[in-house]
Amino acid sequence: MAFNFNWSPLIADTERVRDMLTNSLNKSPKPPIIVDDILVNELNLGSTPPSLEILEIGDLAEDRFRGIFKMSYSGDAYLTLKTRVQANPLNTFLSTKPSFASPQPLAASSGLTIPLQITLSDIRLSGFVILVFSKQKGITLVFRNDPLESLKVSSTFDAIPFVRDYLQRTIESQLRTLFMEDLPAIIHKLSLRLWSQEHQTADIQEPSKAEYDGPAPIDPFASPAQQPLDAQGDPLEGVAPFTLDTPSETYASFSQKNLLRLAALAESQRTLSLFTPGMRDTVYRAWANAADRGELSNGASTPLNRPATLSRIQSTLGSHSAGSSSAPSQASDSLSQATRPSLATMASAPTTYTLGSTSRPRAARKRKNRIVDLRKDRGEKDASDAASVSSGYAESASQSASGSANQSMPATEPSSLPSSMFRDGEVATPPRSPRKKVGFQRPASDAGGRAAADSTLRGRPVTPRAQNAAHVDQTADDETPRASLYLPEKQQTRQRNDEPKQRGSRQALPRMQTLPVRPKPPTFARSSSEVSLRNLAPAAFAIDGQGSSGGILEQAWMMKMATEIARRVAEEKTPQGRLWRPGSDDGQDATGGREAPPAYAS
Amino acid sequence: MLDFMDYVQAVFHARTRWDRDNSYASLTTAAHNLLDFDIPHGMRLHVSSLSSSNFATSYTLGAKGVVDGSLSFLYTSLGLSLPHRSSSIHLQNLVLGYKHLSEFEQVSEPRWQDLWRHSKKDERKDTLLYGRLYLPTSTLEALYLRRISPNRIFRLNCVSDGSLPNGGSVLATLQNDFGKYSTEFLYSTDSSLLGFRGLYNFGYDPRRTDAKLSPRPPAHPWDHQGGRLSAGAEAYFSPVNKSAGISTGLRFTTLPVHSGFPYTMTLTLNPLMGNLSSTYAVKAGPDVAFCSRFDFNVYSYESGVVVGVELWQRKQSSLDTMWARSLLRPEWTRAPDDVTGVLKFRIDNQARVGLLWESRLKELLISVGGGFDLRNRERMLGTVGLEVSYSN
Incomplete structure (x- = not known):
């Protein structure tokens, strides 16, 4: 059995992914150093696809699939973000403090916002992916662990070690939440648009509707109870069998x-x-x-x-x-x-x-x-x-x-x-x-x-x-x-x-x-x-x-x-x-x- | 409008003869009062009381979406007999407008000496304690203020809040005011922020008894004989964050001796961040003041302009005394009429407008304001609020 992943069309259609990434990046409260919206300026998935190792296939049918993969990625994808940051550390520091006990500087905390371009490259991912696909529910992809191994953040401030380290730290933590929470939602939305027509229209009307709602949406039809079970998981005697396959x-x-x-x-x-x-x-x-x-x-x-x-x-x-x-x-x-x-x-x-x-x-x-x-x-x-x-x-x-x-x-x-x-x-x-x-x-x-x-x-x-x-x-x-x-x-x-x-x-x-x-x-x-x-x-x-x-x-x-x-x-x-x-x-x-x-x- | 507790603290400072304006932190007070006034947000009710000359309480109930409130208590070792009824407090003392700087009083001033001679004997170092508890958030603010010597004051600000890192922070401030110059040392437990502020006044030195203000009238409007030129700087450093900040400032303000209309000019510069800010505040008439501020950043070329105006409404003097007033010569000092209301207005280059009306209505002090964004057509009305204060 073999899976044929077509990587190249994914590279072509990054417009929508970019929009979704922009939305998800701006959804969570941003650290005070970032004073403007984060815009995804450029997104290139690279030419090297991630390598997937099939660990387990739980269910396989024409309209549904469940499996666990070991994913590792060390390709040449990169992502460029644009935003504006507050360059005055005193300003960002004091903005989170209560004013009553703040020294309230006269002008030392005056802000200096600088446009910032961040390039994320050398992304190394490795993790276990649980992929559930059903025609009705779309694709649900969940990372079982934190997939982000390493990442190179290059920005306008690479010359200043403090800012560079801060950016690296901040962005890594943001990316971790992105992978663990936002990416599944994005993929879910995308798959819904792709497969089910009613979702397509609904999604257009109400974009925020298809939020990510749980670790893995359970498809009751994908895994039916093959046998009636009692509270302890033991098969019940004398109950009519409930199986899907006759x-x-x-x-x-x-x-x-x-x-x-x-x-x-x-x-x-x-x-x-x-x-x-x-x-x-x-x-x-x-x-x-x-x-x-x-x-x-x-x-x-x-x-x-x-x-x-x-x-x-x-x-x-x-x-x-x-x-x-x-x-x-x-x-x-x-x-x-x-x-x-x-x-x-x-x-x-x-x-x-x-x-x-x-x-x-x-x-x-x-x-x-x-x-x-x-x-x-x-x-x-x-x-x-x-x-x-x-x-x-x-x-x-x-x-x-x-x-x-x-x-x-x-x-x-x-x-x-x-x-x-x-x-x-x-x-x-x-x-x-x-x-x-x-x-x-x-x-x-x-x-x-x-x-x-x-x-x-x-x-x-x-x-x-x-x-x-x-x-x-x-x-x-x-x-x-x-x-x-x-x-x-x-x-x-x-x-x-x-x-x-x-x-x-x-x-x-x-x-x-x-x-x-x-x-x-x-x-x-x-x-x-x-x-x-x-x-x-x-x-x-x-x-x-x-x-x-x-x-x-x-x-x-x-x-x-x-x-x-x-x-x-x-x-x-x-x-x-x-x-x-x-x-x-x-x-x-x-x-x-x-x-x-x-x-x-x- | 000043909070009742802030009002009591201001009175405390005045009674202990502490000049809060002689500090780098208050270099731009005039422009700040005219341009950065607070606009009330939502409904708010203050009920305050000075139950004794040493003890004051205040309760606040607010409603902006959710009901919140605060309880505050104040104790001062210095008995304060001040007009505390909301019907009797002068509005000039509550509404911060254009601020006239007064002449420095000489150290040899008899009243001044008397105050501290007594205190030396009685070891009376006036202290003020103030606490405020915000109810839904359980935030506690505490202030400890102590006049430890005639030219020194110690201040301790504490905030306790579970949402803060380490559960809160403490800011300790030690201020020295020598008239000619003043220094200020700060320490904040928040990432061990260290701070220093200094202000130097050119010209007249109040410590020298022989130095007298020359009686001659100022030769030209910026003659510092009729005004005061001050220069100051501040510096902060946090060894934990490895972050620092500095700024320098310059101010020229006219003194009461000045014959023309009073005005204040300031220029502040943040050399690290390239921020340049200049303000010009002028009291064009007895009841009107204008102010403008221009900000510019030499690195990012960001700029901003804010313009504000302040109008004072005074009680019409009764017709019975009109004839007597008309006989007063212009050079005689006359008691200003009681203020019944103040209107403040500001607008900046982003077309954001702030409006505030503060007045007295019977026994209550009313403050109504709103913020508007003229560019944002959909949500033009930003914040609107009404504050009602009553004190007894």
Whole structure:
């Protein structure tokens, strides 16, 4: 992606800019030494354009744009100002003092006004620029820091050091306010004239109307709330999703080819393989949203959905161990390799089922988190605390790469996905929601404690307690539609075991999503300056919840991957756990349910 | 028109026999009074009172857009018995017009000596304290005035205002008046401004008892026998700002002994900034005075001219005493009639006009004025104001 800045027309049209500069320079109260209006006599933008380095693009569309640039300028622009100054220092000194305690000189303070021509040249600028453009609101350009690095002021009084220094100081301070306050207003006005016709006329009628009114005018349509949030910034359950992009429209782009590509891309990021398939015309919104998520996890109030996912992880592992109990043949890795394909195919039906029962808000949230996962994974591959999961990832990756049987899965499953999604309305969601709520409503402290407990448990692959927890889950969910399926007893139990597994694996999504989120934020920022920027203007960054608008493609693929991975992890854990601790099963239902697995807290 | 407090201070100076005109700062007083008079702005009401001979209070209420006001108090160790009722104060003492300089009194003057002989015994060094608080802005002005010796006065001006750097400033002034010459030393805490003023009077030296004004009439109008030639200079320096300023001045004014119409000529020069200013004030008649000032800058060629006139309205003498007045010989000194009103007018080369009418209305002293800009057709009327003063 490239931006083509056309510098030369800017040089040509300096008339209006000059007028605006004149206005803005005369607006603020002038120091007493300047006794006349400041006129911008000459303005030349020079032939060297400023260099812009794109740090971040928050939003990009045909009619809107938001980005952060690092701007540096060391061109040959110059500016000539004309004014008249009071040359008598005693006059300027006494004019600001109360007359009662003034010595009231007879004639020593008589004024001598001198026309002064000031040339500002060798302007060196360097700063972070936040540029927001929307067709309705025009261009808003804000400097995050003081961009003025150095400046050469040459004037009529260069021979007198006192006056020269004074002028240098005064003009620098004036310029700083110009850059920080007036320039954004000028650019805003100009852009309004350029783009919107109604503003054009309004501006002509009332020139002072379009004043600069805030650090960065917020365009509500440029960054819609992708998901209803409560006061703490957590996604609300049961509220109709409020998203601008309708996922149903993107189904058309589903194709095996695309999915395969995405899968390959993601796999390549999970391994250390240097091969990255080229994805053309791709904008990674996840990257743009990194700031947002980073801030979320930085914030004092951690989102509540983290505890929720923790609880889900626990149940997931438990269910998987339960599932594996019915399939003792998977005790070893090598064995499971062989059996896995069949298991996977079996799981496919419930998978689609659970997907279909997913309520919209959840889907939206998941999408958001999943995006995090994409890059997080890469950044955190060697993180020790995620060892178990990453090992699972790696294995699944290698499996998908090598195992021919597994290869077929991505191909077959996605095709069934759309239909399962459409089943949304038919499936009764209520039975699911209570369990989810339990997960969500768990206090954060509880979750933290559990997380700590989980970390201790982590060393042991699987505990029987987790298994029990899974059973609890299972019994709680009797109303699930699986009852409608009439199966032989044995098969039903199998199905039963599978079903929580699938559900768990579906719920495992948030786990792998949140996992990356937490450690990422400060370290992942591309540069320290960016972090400081964000700290400077949290509000500006909070605006963009863009990251949550990941494509449906990603969503579908990620769901699949999550299902697969979670299953793998569970499968690998359970046999070992079985081997280590065959004995302990019941009797610790309540505690086991609470204490269960995931060690991602650290 | 003089503020009541300024009036009391003027009386204090007069009673302690301090000649404020013998200073470089007041070199151009005549022209200043005629040309730079203050035009009231908005409505203003002064209520003043001299509750005892030592204590005076004054309250001011103003309304120019916003209501503001001030409270002022004055204490003097010297008991002042002065006409303080607004109906009894002579308007000549309140309205500053063309100023006649008086002859120097000799040091050996018996009254003068008496005053200070007593004071030496009683250690009576007259002091004046004055404070003024401006209400909405919470600005406090304070003045401490002390006659520390017959030819020396100390003055301390303080301003306390939160908006000022360092919260305010203090100006200390020490003045010496030896008749023949006078010196003045200033120090301002604002950037440590140091100042010096000096004035030298040519000719008659009041310190020498043998020197007598020659009784002969002046040979020509600028004969300094009938007038006084003074030269002075001032210099300021601020070590903090590294800024300085100087000016020199020359004045010739006629003394009462002068037979023709009284006039005053001054020439001030600021050699650093190239400013040249000359004034000429003349009292053409008993009730009319003219003044002009020409400013020129030799560096920037900026110039300005101001012309002003002053008209005094006097109470018509009653017909009952007309016959008696007509019998008075011209050379006899007669008490001037009471002034009922003064009209001042000025216009400069920028076509800016100032107009001021000050008079007495029953018990009140009224001052009405306005500033106009004849060139600016849209906003010709600049400032208009009305001041009403009452004192008891």
